Amino acid sequence: MSSQLLGPREVRALAADLGIRPTKTLGQNFVIDPNTVRRIVQTAQVGPDDVVVEVGPGLGSLTLALLPVVRRVVAVEIDHVLGARLPITVAERAPTLADRLELVLSDALSVQELPGPAPTALVANLPYNVSVPVLLHLLERFPTLRSALVMVQSEVADRLAAAPGSRVYGVPSVKAQWYAAVSRAGAVGRAVFWPVPNVDSGLVRLDRRDPPATAASRQDVFAVVDAAFAQRRKGLRAALAGWAGSPDAAEQALRAAGIDPLARGESLTVHDFARLAEARPSRPA
Template structure:
């Protein structure tokens, strides 16, 4: 009779502090280091992420390994991207100690997630992470663009950022992160996380954001062109779109008539504001304003 692999021994408050002491580690706000010390929280994250034995998961900022250990118990493979050299060096050792039967499922990449341009191993299918709060949105958008194989994900971020990512047109929280995330995926709020599950406890509340990949809007505009319109529309939130987009139009060699024609073509009231538009409308605006007739999007623009 074959003995089933032993499950990982998850990290609690004492184990997290012991590992930190071993490295003489003092968590820094600069790198957004707040370590999860509650096993139930990491189990919840894995459960809410909906990952299973066929998934290859990217984890950014694994830290001391709290979430990594919980993921290894469920998924086929974890690629952990860690910027801190001490943490990156210790992670494999921690997994070998606390989850020896699952250690071969882990690959550690010592790198800045914002600068990663490739990952080892099979194409990842999910992103599950307690993202460093100071760079959470740029990291999420970078990985969604870089890794078209990602089908789904769940990330823990600052509560305010979670609200923005999942916001819908017309809401106060709706803005640049909302639209850019919607280019790649259907995004939803997946719950809240209390401050007491972290060490050190952060000064902000945390939220979970789940997403499922979908195709971007059908358009001849590139992603970069659409995002340029999004950035311009929200650069001065109180301005109507006719005024907010004028500098972008002028930079593209278009005049006021071209801008008005683009707004009409996209079915947009010139006096509307960016927070009223969904991502498909921004794509239509970019197509009318920035695409030269005869242009075709390059494959890399639609990851």
């Protein structure tokens, strides 16, 4: 089974038929290169047992590449015009695969449940303006997601995959690494999109793993991560004063966690942040 993929002419014709232009508000840049969507599917390493979540399917370029390979595609689309057209495009270009598509008309950030079998993988060209919040929300909400392969703005890809000590290591890096091992999976040029964006893109692969063993909750760990990077130029004793209640209380927590009070957040691993969250002093009622 196969599907007819969309090229530049087909993408523009579909958009013209619908009377739409991609909008910056929704972070829409449509992929017009069939080789790119084939590459994404191959890099995602998904197969016939996978139930794939695709966020922002748009006109269906990646959807059509996924359908012949996986068991089911659950496409989450916020744009009702695009969402209404997607099943028609699939029926026209991949009629034998149409029953593998499930459309969810929703903002991905508000999705709490998905229809059908539990999803096993996320494969998406994520809207650039909400890529990190969407990724983190889905990883938190759907623990059955064993892997993800997402296309995001290149600098966001660098941040997600950054290691401690890197100048781009920060909140997205730590929070993504709470859920998964994260790595860059390639670069994507601007010319494969319509309209052509002003930035390069990158692929990021995430493979689910257990979070750090800690008595602290995920929310508590993420709170100290946010506090540490809110003033990233400061040492942690100063940066965490508000979080702990005072500079002295922050130093006490840092020493209890085995962390130098003069260190900066960019030097800590997700495991360090988990220990620090455990060591947070009790706040007065």
